[in-house]
Amino acid sequence: MNISALLVMDLQRAIVDRVSDLDPGYTRRLARAVAAAREAGVPVVYVVVGFRVGRPEARSSAMFGALPEGAFADGDPGAVIHADVAPRPGEAVVTKKRVSAFAGSDLSLVLRGGGIGHLVLAGLATSGVVLSTLRQAADLDYRLTVLADGCADTDPEVHRVLTEKVFPRQAGVTTVDAWIASLS
Structure with missing residues (x-):
């Protein structure tokens, strides 16, 4: 399973809005x-947080239980994937119920079905979905790369x-530009 996939995690408008002032060029x-992955034939898998109406699965979570009613449910404009990185028809969109991309989702099935053994991680936030997913993916024996920027x-x-001291223990850490160059 040497096939790689780019995981684009939690790039939903409400989450992007929280970091866009710190790095205005982030989504571009x-x-x-994303464009380089598509051109190279690397699958792009989107991971989003999402809840049922009434958010029953969020109530037991200290983090998600504090969200306002309707947050990240169907119809919430903040739950939409940011237009700069929006999926194309046919690209997998996986909905998770907790911080890790694997928790409460069918991500493992999507990855196994695609023969994917190497995950390239990108997303918001570094201390949230990226950290939690990296730790769980490492325990599941995926090869890992983190796009620091x-x-x-x-x-x-x-x-x-995280990107300079913690992640390098379990993943290769590189930049978007260096990763794109490695695809050639």
């Missing part, structure tokens, strides 16, 4: 990675520590 940079966090120091 990530859009370049394809991730962002509301706390730049936390982002730096």
